[in-house]
Amino acid sequence: MCEPASGPGITRLGYSALERKAHEIFQSYMAGLGLEVSTDAAGNSIAELPGQDPSLPAIGTGSHLDSVPNGGAFDGIAGVVAAMEVARTLSTASQPPRHPIRFVAFAAEEGARFGQACTGSRIISGLTKARDLPALLDQDGISVAQAMAALGIDPLAVEKAQWNPDDWAGFIELHIEQGSVLTDAGMPIGVVDLISGSTRIKIEIKGRASHTGGTPMHLRADALAAASEIVLAAESLANDPGHHGTRITVGKMDVFPGSITTIPGECQLHIDVRDTDPARQRVSTSELISRAYDIASSRKTEINVEILADASPVILPIAIRNAITTSAASQGIEYRVMPSGASHDTQMINHVCPSGMIFVPSQNHGVSHSPDELTTYSDLAVGIDLLTVSLRELDSSLNTQNSH
Ligand SMILES: [Zn+2]
Structure with missing residues (x-):
């Protein structure tokens, strides 16, 4: 860089x-x-x-x-x-x-x-x-x-x-x-x-890396599939009229190990939440985090959320x-x-x-x-x-x- x-x-x-x-x-x-x-x-x-x-x-x-x-x-x-x-x-x-x-x-x-x-x-x-x-x-x-x-x-x-x-x-x-x-x-x-204001969060999703051919679909813990659901949840949250004015963007996603023949075992998302209203900025962020936890657990993955920065409007x-x-x-x-x-x-x-x-x-x-x-x-x-x-x-x- x-x-x-x-x-x-x-x-x-x-x-x-x-x-x-x-x-x-x-x-x-x-x-x-x-x-x-x-x-x-x-x-x-x-x-x-x-x-x-x-x-x-x-x-x-x-x-x-x-x-x-x-x-x-x-x-x-x-x-x-x-x-x-x-x-x-x-x-x-x-x-x-x-x-x-x-x-x-x-x-x-x-x-x-x-x-x-x-x-x-x-x-x-x-x-x-x-x-x-x-x-x-x-x-x-x-x-x-x-x-x-x-x-x-x-x-x-x-x-x-x-x-x-x-x-x-x-x-x-x-x-x-x-x-x-x-x-x-x-x-x-x-x-x-x-x-x-801008709140920046990093979400790490840990699933289980394993062989794409050998692992049946129902036994997977696919970190990228969970991350993808979180990306869409972030978008729909920001589009929800209840959060009108919030702008949420997942601008960076890293997938590990990043191989076509390995189910993604880990995924990292960098998410930016922008708002002109400080209360709504925090409400939207915490709602996004709670949805991310729900998605992760429904997919048998673990997540770790880190607040990178949090500036008020x-x-x-x-x-x-x-x-x-x-x-x-x-x-x-x-x-x-x-x-x-x-x-x-x-x-x-x-x-x-x-x-x-x-x-x-x-x-x-x-x-x-x-x-x-x-x-x-x-x-x-x-x-x-x-x-x-x-x-x-x-x-x-x-x-x-x-x-x-
Ligand atoms: Zn500038």
Whole structure:
């Protein structure tokens, strides 16, 4: 998984050499603008444009530079490029901002490699600690701690990256929508009010591996057959009107021993439960787990359920949302206030300071985490203009030393 891209699309995984290379490009561009650039103890990159009043807390913007395997060219990087463009505009403006402005490229936002999403921003927010890192493993058994160490990041020192709420006034992330709400509505901008929660579970099903020819059908304990029923149960649960709004996906299934002449003795499922309602998110998850136990026992298999991650939905604060919508109105830019089905670094950063998000449209029916992911440069330009004006709006409207 740590090797450079193979197959179509972009493969730039969290805490890989390629991700570090992208951070270097970000840092050298920002240093070229005269900003003060640093890598924090968790591998996040931060570039600071000084404000007129150094005693004021900072306003931030940015996104992530890692991708899923065989992903698209816009998820995350659009928001980092937006930050670079805003930095270029603000650093050459005749009137410097009052607050320091910090431009951030977060490390390891995607959960694809280690199971946990937003690792860089979770460390910043104090939600992930050094002691958590050895247990987060990729498919080759390499932990976040080991991957960090291989890149020269000390996994025991990551908590030094934690942000102090007194030092931050607000944060806005620009991101591609990763859905088709905006293109379907012909709307150039989404302003996010709510980010879905996500519960990730791993289910291991243990049956009995034996010969496909020698074992009669009625004596089998087929782990894959049980797993398949669980996959369909997950889908029907999410389709049940009683769980309307829940999205459940089994995105990964591993079968052992994986031989055409052996009845599968073991199967592992990775399941992602998303919801905008925290109570329904947990109810749907526990109902899915109880159905999985029933299916496993009816098929004479054993199961083990592990909760890999459990993040609640986040309602983003109205003050930042208002700064964005006011700015959009002042620029004559149409927008739609909408929830985000995907999780984002902003969800974590909102634990430190009031945060908001600007969505730009995703073409090709909103496809994302795929090489077909596409946002047009003209749509991105509208988003970057709005981000610039919104940050200026925050810079002039935030009066207190610490607005948290
Ligand atoms: Zn992203």
